[in-house]
Amino acid sequence: MTLDAINLGIIGGGVMAEAIASRFLAAKIYPSSTVLVSEPQSQRRVFWQQQYGVQVTSDNQTVIKTASIILLAVKPQILDQVLAQLDLSSLISSQPLIISILAGTTIEKLESVFVECPVIRVMPNTPATVGAGMSAIASGEKVNSIHTKTTKKIFQAVGQVVEVPESMMDAVTGLSGSGPAYVALMIEALADGGVAVGLPRAIALQLAIQTVLGTATLLRESGLHPAELKDRVSSPGGTTIAGVAALEKAGFRAAAIEAVKASYNRSQELGK
Numbered sequence: 608m609t610l611d612a613i614n615l616g617i618i619g620g621g622v623m624a625e626a627i628a629s630r631f632l633a634a635k636i637y638p639s640s641t642v643l644v645s646e647p648q649s650q651r652r653v654f655w656q657q658q659y660g661v662q663v664t665s666d667n668q669t670v671i672k673t674a675s676i677i678l679l680a681v682k683p684q685i686l687d688q689v690l691a692q693l694d695l696s697s698l699i700s701s702q703p704l705i706i707s708i709l710a711g712t713t714i715e716k717l718e719s720v721f722v723e724c725p726v727i728r729v730m731p732n733t734p735a736t737v738g739a740g741m742s743a744i745a746s747g748e749k750v751n752s753i754h755t756k757t758t759k760k761i762f763q764a765v766g767q768v769v770e771v772p773e774s775m776m777d778a779v780t781g782l783s784g785s786g787p788a789y790v791a792l793m794i795e796a797l798a799d800g801g802v803a804v805g806l807p808r809a810i811a812l813q814l815a816i817q818t819v820l821g822t823a824t825l826l827r828e829s830g831l832h833p834a835e836l837k838d839r840v841s842s843p844g845g846t847t848i849a850g851v852a853a854l855e856k857a858g859f860r861a862a863a864i865e866a867v868k869a870s871y872n873r874s875q876e877l878g879k
């Protein structure tokens with residue numbers, strides 16, 4: 608291992624770490640030989656090495672000692688256990704950029720542990736695993752424009768990136784973090800509706816998925832306001848306005864708003 612050449616060290620080689628790394632490696636943002644993944648499971652380490660050609664270790668301290676950017680990607684509930692086993696004193700002089708994707712773990716907490724290091728907190732979402740993610744990034748006090756640019760470059764490899772103050776992270780969780788579940792529920796319900804009016808299940812699901820994907824793509828690419836699109840497809844006395852009226856009667860809009868608020872509230876509760 609040529610450890611002096613490590614750019615990016617990943618602590619926790621799980622699902623989200625792989626989603627991100629697979630894409631930034633494919634985009635050649637970092638050469639695989641300069642990426643070091645620390646992961647306890649030996650099978651998983653072999654997989655990382657064979658699949659992506661990165662360097663691997665079972666020792667998180669090796670990442671701490673070598674990487675100029677450290678991506679924290681363990682489950683939040685084991686962070687304290689991971690930190691307890693580390694000697695972080697060398698970071699005071701090396702000051703690597705710490706990027707954390709841990710849900711609910713605050714910048715304040717990370718800054719108190721990674722003293723003198725710039726800290727960026729990122730909230731990605733599950734579609735990142737197919738390169739269609741939405742990530743929000745929030746910066747700590749020691750972060751400069753180069754750190755932000757670096758982090759954006761990494762997360763743009765798995766979708767879109769917005770910058771928000773950390774105070775908005777619970778709101779981000781309520782919308783894009785939890786959102787894939789709301790949309791999945793809607794797709795399932797649309798497919799059920801299709802089955803209820805006579806479509807075979809597989810066709811109903813295909814229609815529902817493609818309709819959601821197509822509508823989202825159209826809105827993104829045309830810049831149309833959703834209300835404008837709805838108006839354009841609702842002809843007087845037609846089929847679509849009949850469906851829209853049924854959704855309004857059932858409180859669809861209010862339900863979506865309440866879903867975001869409920870997730871936001873829960874995220875705030877969990878962060879206390």
Ligand SMILES: NC(=O)c1ccc[n+]([C@@H]2O[C@H](COP(=O)([O-])OP(=O)(O)OC[C@H]3O[C@@H](n4cnc5c(N)ncnc54)[C@H](OP(=O)(O)O)[C@@H]3O)[C@@H](O)[C@H]2O)c1
Pocket residue numbers: 618619620621622623624645646647648651667680681682683685689708709710730731732733
């Ligand atoms: N998945 C998402 O959609 C999503 C969205 C937003 C944020 N996140 C955040 O992303 C983080 C990772 O989530 P995930 O879904 O990728 O979970 P995951 O697949 O369980 O990944 C965590 C990885 O950390 C490894 N690990 C466990 N103990 C370790 C230790 N002491 N040192 C180093 N690595 C260790 C695990 O190995 P073992 O399997 O051997 O335990 C596993 O490979 C979480 O903090 C989560 O909040 C995830």
